[in-house]
Amino acid sequence: MHSLDTLLGSLRAAGEHTRLRILALCARGELSVSELTQILAQSQPRVSRHLKLMVEAGLLERLPEGAQVYFRVPDREDTSKIAHALVALVPESDPGLNRDFSRLQQVRDKRTRRAQKYFQKVAKNWDQIRAMHVPQQQLEEALLEVIGYEPISELLDIGTGTGRMLEILADRATRGIGIDLSSDMLAVARSNIERNGLTNVHVRQGDMYQLPLDDASVDLAILHLVLHYSDDPAKVIQEACRVLRPDGRLIVVDFAVHTEEYFRSEFRHHRLGFTDEEIRQCFNAARVSVLKESRQLIGDPLTIKIWQAQKSKNLVSISQPRKSAKQMS
Numbered sequence: 384m385h386s387l388d389t390l391l392g393s394l395r396a397a398g399e400h401t402r403l404r405i406l407a408l409c410a411r412g413e414l415s416v417s418e419l420t421q422i423l424a425q426s427q428p429r430v431s432r433h434l435k436l437m438v439e440a441g442l443l444e445r446l447p448e449g450a451q452v453y454f455r456v457p458d459r460e461d462t463s464k465i466a467h468a469l470v471a472l473v474p475e476s477d478p479g480l481n482r483d484f485s486r487l488q489q490v491r492d493k494r495t496r497r498a499q500k501y502f503q504k505v506a507k508n509w510d511q512i513r514a515m516h517v518p519q520q521q522l523e524e525a526l527l528e529v530i531g532y533e534p535i536s537e538l539l540d541i542g543t544g545t546g547r548m549l550e551i552l553a554d555r556a557t558r559g560i561g562i563d564l565s566s567d568m569l570a571v572a573r574s575n576i577e578r579n580g581l582t583n584v585h586v587r588q589g590d591m592y593q594l595p596l597d598d599a600s601v602d603l604a605i606l607h608l609v610l611h612y613s614d615d616p617a618k619v620i621q622e623a624c625r626v627l628r629p630d631g632r633l634i635v636v637d638f639a640v641h642t643e644e645y646f647r648s649e650f651r652h653h654r655l656g657f658t659d660e661e662i663r664q665c666f667n668a669a670r671v672s673v674l675k676e677s678r679q680l681i682g683d684p685l686t687i688k689i690w691q692a693q694k695s696k697n698l699v700s701i702s703q704p705r706k707s708a709k710q711m712s
C-alpha cells in the first residue's frame with residue numbers, strides 16, 4: 384500500500400500537461416524517447432526531463448535495451464496503482480489526446496510495416512535464417528520434451544511464419560492452426576504443409592494482438608521466436624491466454640536478454656530478448672501459472688529460453704467474448 388507522501392509525489396509528477404499525456408501514451412504500450420518525441424512533437428531534452436521526473440516518482444519504469452531505452456507504466460511498484468488510476472481518469476475524448484493516440488498508432492504501424500517488409504523479403508529463406516540464430520535440432524528436441532506426449536486436441540501456433548511448429552507437432556495434435564500477419568510467410572507455410580502431406584493443420588492470416596479465435600478454444604498455444612517482434616509482449620501473452628482452454632498451456636520460446644544491437648537493424652527485432660522476470664510478470668498479468676523453471680539453450684551469440692504457463696482449471700475466460708471470433712475448424 385502506498386503512503387500519503389508517495390501519492391502526493393505521484394500526483395505532483397503527473398500534474399502537468401505533457402506528463403499526463405506521456406502517462407496516457409505509455410499506458411498503451413512501452414515507448415522509446417525518440418518515439419515519444421515524435422508523438423508529442425517536443426524536443427528530446429524536454430521529453431527526457433519529463434521522463435526522468437516520472438521515473439523518479441515511480442509512475443514510469445525505465446527499460447534499457449541495447450542502445451534504446453523504453454518506458455512503460457510499471458506493474459509491480461506501489462505507484463503503479465496510482466498510475467493506472469490516473470490513466471483511467473484521463474478523458475479519452477480530449478482532442479489533443481486523440482491526436483497523440485493517432486500519432487501513436489502511426490508509430491506502431493511504421494514498426495509493423497518495417498517488420499512486414501522484412502518478412503516479405505526473407506519469407507523464402509526464413510528456415511535457413513532461423514537456423515543461423517538458433518541451434519534448431521537441439522531446440523526442437525527440447526521443445527518436444529517440454530510439450531510431452533499428452534494428446535493435443537487443438538494446437539495454435541501464433542506467428543507461425545513458415546509453419547515449422549505445425550510441421551513438428553502435427554502428429555501430436557488432432558488439429559492445428561497457425562496464425563501470421565505476413566501473407567508471404569503464410570504462402571511458404573502453405574506450401575510446406577502441402578509438401579509434407581499434413582491434412583490436420585492449416586494457416587490463416589491474423590494478428591497476434593487480436594487472434595481470430597474464440598475464448599477458451601485451444602489446448603496448447605505456442606509463441607516461437609515471435610515475442611521479440613512485439614512492442615507489447617504482455618498484451619500478446621494475454622491474448623494467447625484468452626484463447627486457452629482451462630488447463631491449457633502456453634509455451635513461449637524466445638531469446639534471453641542480449642546486447643546484439645544489430646538484430647534490431649538487420650533482423651527488425653523490436654526487443655533484445657527477455658528476462659525470466661519479465662515473462663513471469665506477463666504470465667501473472669494474464670492470470671496463468673508459471674510451470675516449472677524455464678529451459679535454457681546456450682547458443683552463440685544468443686541464448687534461447689523456453690517458458691511455460693498453464694491456465695487454471697477454473698479460469699474459463701479472461702476477456703469478453705468476441706463477436707467476430709470463429710471456432711477452429
Ligand SMILES: C[S@@+](CC[C@H](N)C(=O)[O-])C[C@H]1O[C@@H](n2cnc3c(N)ncnc32)[C@H](O)[C@@H]1O
Pocket residue numbers: 498502513541542543544545546547562563564565568589590591592606607608609612
Ligand atoms: C521470427 S518469425 C518466427 C516464425 C516462426 N514462429 C518460426 O519460429 O519460424 C516471426 C513471425 O511473427 C510474425 N508476426 C509479427 N508480428 C505479428 C503479428 N502482429 N501478428 C501475427 N504474426 C506476426 C511475422 O510475420 C513472422 O512470421
